[in-house]
Amino acid sequence: MSSFTLCKKVELHLHLEGAASPLFVRDICKSSGTQIPAIFDKAGNYKWQNFDQFLSIYEIVTNLFLEEKKFEALMRHILDKQVKENVVYTEIFLGPHLWSDKPSDRWEQFLQIASNTADEYKNKFGIHTYFIIVCIRHLGPEKALEASKFASKVKENKVIGFGMAGDEKKFNTLDFMESFNFARNSGLGITTHAGEICGTKSVDEAIKLGVTRIGHGVRSSESEETIKKLREKNIMLELCPGSNIALGLYSSLEDHPINFLFRKNIPISISTDDPPFFFTSLSKEYEKLHNVFDWGVEIFNKINKRSLEFAFCDSELKEKLSQQL
Numbered sequence: 526m527s528s529f530t531l532c533k534k535v536e537l538h539l540h541l542e543g544a545a546s547p548l549f550v551r552d553i554c555k556s557s558g559t560q561i562p563a564i565f566d567k568a569g570n571y572k573w574q575n576f577d578q579f580l581s582i583y584e585i586v587t588n589l590f591l592e593e594k595k596f597e598a599l600m601r602h603i604l605d606k607q608v609k610e611n612v613v614y615t616e617i618f619l620g621p622h623l624w625s626d627k628p629s630d631r632w633e634q635f636l637q638i639a640s641n642t643a644d645e646y647k648n649k650f651g652i653h654t655y656f657i658i659v660c661i662r663h664l665g666p667e668k669a670l671e672a673s674k675f676a677s678k679v680k681e682n683k684v685i686g687f688g689m690a691g692d693e694k695k696f697n698t699l700d701f702m703e704s705f706n707f708a709r710n711s712g713l714g715i716t717t718h719a720g721e722i723c724g725t726k727s728v729d730e731a732i733k734l735g736v737t738r739i740g741h742g743v744r745s746s747e748s749e750e751t752i753k754k755l756r757e758k759n760i761m762l763e764l765c766p767g768s769n770i771a772l773g774l775y776s777s778l779e780d781h782p783i784n785f786l787f788r789k790n791i792p793i794s795i796s797t798d799d800p801p802f803f804f805t806s807l808s809k810e811y812e813k814l815h816n817v818f819d820w821g822v823e824i825f826n827k828i829n830k831r832s833l834e835f836a837f838c839d840s841e842l843k844e845k846l847s848q849q850l
């Protein structure tokens with residue numbers, strides 16, 4: 526067990542579809558008589574070498590969970606892990622266009638299952654879980670608007686935000702303005718992936734969408750001007766160092782700008798993105814940050830309190846949880 530396992534945590538950037546561990550995937554296949562897909566290496570880990578392979582395995586894994594019982598099992602699997610990591614508050618991304626091409630009953634059923642399971646875990650373990658519906662950028666602005674409308678429709682199922690994931694290189698960020706405006710006008714928090722694969726320009730465009738958080742945004746570190754804008758507009762970066770290193774953006778944590786951005790007083794949070802794909806967990810991230818930058822509990826608490834300030838839940842809950850950290 527990592528010495529940081531017991532540290533109370535807040536996680537804002539975690540994809541439901543990317544959080545199934547390889548062992549869990551094989552167990553689900555075995556118990557349902559489904560053939561285990563050829564997506565694992567000899568050690569049993571997900572086998573991918575580049576971003577395209579990662580996306581294709583991601584899709585295969587997502588497709589294994591598109592039945593109510595399996596979807597619920599996945600939700601439990603993720604929340605069990607969050608409880609073990611001592612996460613007190615988490616927001617989880619759900620991408621309904623990964624489940625089916627068009628809005629369907631299935632979308633609503635899955636949200637209902639996710640929400641019921643979150644309630645159960647809150648009552649049993651005290652963990653607060655909310656959801657952010659993400660559109661898939663490479664599917665284009667029309668689908669994005671569909672996802673945004675769906676997000677506002679299912680707000681009663683613990684949906685408090687709208688975001689965008691997918692291939693950063695496809696389409697212009699501002700093509701998605703309508704979807705983001707619709708979500709914000711519906712009372713949802715908004716965030717988008719940017720500044721991960723693409724550079725600072727994508728962060729500048731994301732800022733124009735009016736988001737209060739950016740998924741990754743790590744490439745902001747390449748421009749003093751962008752850093753200044755983030756600080757002026759008080760925008761949080763949902764940083765996931767292990768993900769960036771696994772995808773080859775940086776060769777090691779020593780080269781990762783997380784410490785630089787933190788010292789520049791940019792609000793940051795620490796997350797795992799798609800943890801089993803990137804061989805990581807929240808405790809591992811904390812442990813490595815401790816080893817490389819000498820960050821201790823005091824800094825982690827400060828970052829987690831700041832993360833809560835940018836969470837999309839109501840201020841009463843933020844206040845209550847902040848006192849527990």
Ligand SMILES: [Zn+2]
Pocket residue numbers: 538540690718740798
């Ligand atoms: Zn992500």
